[in-house]
Amino acid sequence: MSIKIQDLTVTFKNGVTAVNHADLLIPGGIYGLLGENGAGKTTLMRVLTTVLKPTGGNVTIDGMLYSEGNYEKIQKKIGYLPQEIDLYPQLTVRECLEYMGELSGVEKTECKKRIDKYLEKTSLAEHQKKKMRQLSGGMKRRVGLVQALLNEPDFLIVDEPTTGLDPEERIRIRNLLVDFAEDRTVLFSTHVVEDLAATCNQLAVMKKGEFLFAGNVRDLLNAAKGHVWSCHVEEDWMARKLEEKYHISAKQYTDRGMQLRLISERRPGIECEPCEATLEDAYIYMTNEF
Ligand SMILES: Nc1ncnc2c1ncn2[C@@H]1O[C@H](COP(=O)(O)OP(=O)(O)OP(=O)(O)O)[C@@H](O)[C@H]1O
Ligand SMILES: [Mg+2]
Helix, strand or coil, X not given: CCEEEEEEEEECCCCCEEEEEEEEEECCEEEEEEECCCCCHHHHHHHHCCCCCCXXXXXXXXXXXXXXXXXXXXXXXXXXECCCCCCCCCCEHHHHHHHHHHHCCCCHHHHHHHHHHHHHHCCCHHHCCCEHHHCCHHHHHHXXXXXXXXXXXXXXXXXXXXXXXXXXXXHHHHHHHHHHHHHCEEEEEXXXXXXXHHHCXXXXXXXXXXXXXXXXXXXXXXXXXXXXXXXXXXXXXXXXHHHHHCEEEEEEEECCEEEEEEECCCCCCCCCEECCCCHHHHHHHHHCCC
16 A cells, blocks of 8 residues: 655645645555654644645545545545544543444454454553543553554554553554554654664655655665764863754763764764764754754
8 A cells, every 4th residue: 555645735724834845655564754843744644644634735545536535435444543642531441442443334343353452462451441531641542553453454644653652562562563564554653763763664754844855764874874973072061062063962971071972964073983873863964954
């Protein structure tokens, strides 16, 4: 399943353009969407779920145009975990999921089977009798993911699925998404670069409603090659001076001062060693001006 976005624009009534003439091809598998706060990720995802109508441009899903006449067919192919989700506080986890399954038209017996399967995979089985309002933030997020999976969609859109999860659950959810994407398309937005490094081969970097990069993780890393440096300074004021001049992607106190990781277009004018770019370095290199 592939999704083609062409010249897409979303301008809200208050004049804010959240997506600005954007083009993107999302192929099968798991695809990452990375971008700072306000970049336009959620707005783009809302268009892809048909919740929001764009102001310009178009989207096709396996060649089918996002037009109102096709919305119902398209919605059947899609599962969505919104960034903010607050599901029926008075219902238990199980009741809530059975209700959501019914709304998305999944046959009852099949729905029960799927609920069992995904509650197990998200470590929620033991909490299924709890009321939604009694759950922690991370648990609510996982119930949200289960509801998005219930119709086993061809195109799963997950807006920051790992936010608020503890390290073990984050890994479990990431792996669940990778497995789910084996024969489907999953669009995965996050601010957590290491989540994408661990799951996606392909990603897009968004800033101010535009795509600064779209392609292989390897190509993004290559773009930052030769622009990442490590240096050691002994005094705090030296570190501060470097911070004014360069983008610092990491700093760490050592016995003798501070170790800094600099992102710079050219070799910095101090003693330093080149180092291999991480995805985080590459993201900073891509999204900042030098
Ligand atoms: N309903 C709305 N009306 C007006 N402006 C909006 C609306 N929704 C979003 N925006 C604006 O559109 C821009 C993009 O917002 P969006 O929520 O898509 O960003 P995002 O990349 O998801 O950010 P975050 O990482 O914080 O979730 C922001 O400037 C935001 O203030
Ligand atoms: Mg968002």
